[in-house]
Amino acid sequence: MRESVIVTVDVVLFTLLDDELAVGLLRRADEPFKGRLALPGGYVHQQEDTDGLAAAARVLRDKTGIEAPYLEQLYTFADGARDPRGWSVSLAYYALVDRATLECQAKDAFSLVPVAELPRLPFDHNRIVDKGLERVQNKAAYSTLPCFLAGTVFTLAELQATYERVMGQKLDKSVFRRKLAELDFVEPTGEQREGAHRPAQLYRIQPKKSRMLFDKAL
Amino acid sequence: MRESVIVTVDVVLFTLLDDELAVGLLRRADEPFKGRLALPGGYVHQQEDTDGLAAAARVLRDKTGIEAPYLEQLYTFADGARDPRGWSVSLAYYALVDRATLECQAKDAFSLVPVAELPRLPFDHNRIVDKGLERVQNKAAYSTLPCFLAGTVFTLAELQATYERVMGQKLDKSVFRRKLAELDFVEPTGEQREGAHRPAQLYRIQPKKSRMLFDKAL
DNA sequence: GTAATAGTGTCTCTCAGACAGTATGTC
DNA sequence: GACATACTGTCTGAGAGACACTATTAC
Numbered sequence: 001m002r003e004s005v006i007v008t009v010d011v012v013l014f015t016l017l018d019d020e021l022a023v024g025l026l027r028r029a030d031e032p033f034k035g036r037l038a039l040p041g042g043y044v045h046q047q048e049d050t051d052g053l054a055a056a057a058r059v060l061r062d063k064t065g066i067e068a069p070y071l072e073q074l075y076t077f078a079d080g081a082r083d084p085r086g087w088s089v090s091l092a093y094y095a096l097v098d099r100a101t102l103e104c105q106a107k108d109a110f111s112l113v114p115v116a117e118l119p120r121l122p123f124d125h126n127r128i129v130d131k132g133l134e135r136v137q138n139k140a141a142y143s144t145l146p147c148f149l150a151g152t153v154f155t156l157a158e159l160q161a162t163y164e165r166v167m168g169q170k171l172d173k174s175v176f177r178r179k180l181a182e183l184d185f186v187e188p189t190g191e192q193r194e195g196a197h198r199p200a201q202l203y204r205i206q207p208k209k210s211r212m213l214f215d216k217a218l
Numbered sequence: 219m220r221e222s223v224i225v226t227v228d229v230v231l232f233t234l235l236d237d238e239l240a241v242g243l244l245r246r247a248d249e250p251f252k253g254r255l256a257l258p259g260g261y262v263h264q265q266e267d268t269d270g271l272a273a274a275a276r277v278l279r280d281k282t283g284i285e286a287p288y289l290e291q292l293y294t295f296a297d298g299a300r301d302p303r304g305w306s307v308s309l310a311y312y313a314l315v316d317r318a319t320l321e322c323q324a325k326d327a328f329s330l331v332p333v334a335e336l337p338r339l340p341f342d343h344n345r346i347v348d349k350g351l352e353r354v355q356n357k358a359a360y361s362t363l364p365c366f367l368a369g370t371v372f373t374l375a376e377l378q379a380t381y382e383r384v385m386g387q388k389l390d391k392s393v394f395r396r397k398l399a400e401l402d403f404v405e406p407t408g409e410q411r412e413g414a415h416r417p418a419q420l421y422r423i424q425p426k427k428s429r430m431l432f433d434k435a436l
Numbered sequence: 437g438t439a440a441t442a443g444t445g446t447c448t449c450t451c452a453g454a455c456a457g458t459a460t461g462t463c
Numbered sequence: 464g465a466c467a468t469a470c471t472g473t474c475t476g477a478g479a480g481a482c483a484c485t486a487t488t489a490c
Binding site for chain 2: 439440441442443444445
């Protein structure tokens, strides 16, 4: 017995907007919920997409123009009530993009909304965003994940601020740097950031260590 | 553009067999791979199953007779190569069952294989088991999850042994008990386990705290 | 008594947190 | 010089690990 099931991918696109975690939303071009703000999503294309991840990357690229440096499966929402068209499966992915990359690649037709100010979204998209937030916050302290929100180069103060924003708590500067040194996944570029006061060393992620998991929290 | 996609659920059933983590496998009744050992799995039934979790519970119940006390979504495997019939989606779940419950509920037609001795499985079932193992091992130290493998009542020595088996490392008795006391999720039943030597106090999980996550490792 | 397992007490050393201190830039 | 930000050094308290110790059963 084989039944036809609607299979879509939906992407939660996270970035930092004014030092707050924000989500990328699009106005839906088609029914159902045409015209409403929702997560970028679309059908899986069996000919085009080798797997779920590829489908998510394609959907994100086609709908927003963005090639996310970080894209990972989040959860799969599958039930008979989430879509008015009937039983459906949504392969949910989440993406992390820094503001610079986003500004440079993004098409205009798309909104960034801070997670604290999200409107009611169609389908179960609020649940999907919640699940994404939970995942990002849980993983933040134990991984290099927030680095993808900080851009390609950053000062240590900026990186610390990024971790603090995602984790939702203040960190001690001295402790943060001590652990960074131990974990050894950033390296100085040699460049400095000039500003109003003493310039700061610029750093980047060591290419081989861009996706690390730690034993202890940062 | 809506395309029909095969949607199945597959369940990795973990239990402890001779102090080793083992997986429940079934001989496939139908093509493809008829007669081969594989994970219990089946199609989603849109009329019957309210959601993915319900589908996984039903498949596990129908194929093995087991009502798993712990059942959680693991990952979704979706691509064009995993099933010879074409592009397919497998909603993978993992279940934890203690030996006593398993013995009492299980139908006979099913094999328990220690994870170290797994044969080559059809589809991408080896990948699914690997993912499940990874998940269980990662979560073990930070959750009550291994308790579901220990049975409804257990001595502290048995519980420690269970954690050690799942985590793959020895723990210090004194440290283990100190943390158990702090986390406060087991309670004495009042009963004792009689044996060859000094009897041990029996414990159970506090019903309200059966699924806890810890900040620190046990 | 001995053996074996249950359960507890205590020392030490590591490390996170707190915070003060120094360095180097702008004005 | 003052001030602001970058960066470093050091003290302390909590807690994990190691391990010895006591308790209670069977024999």
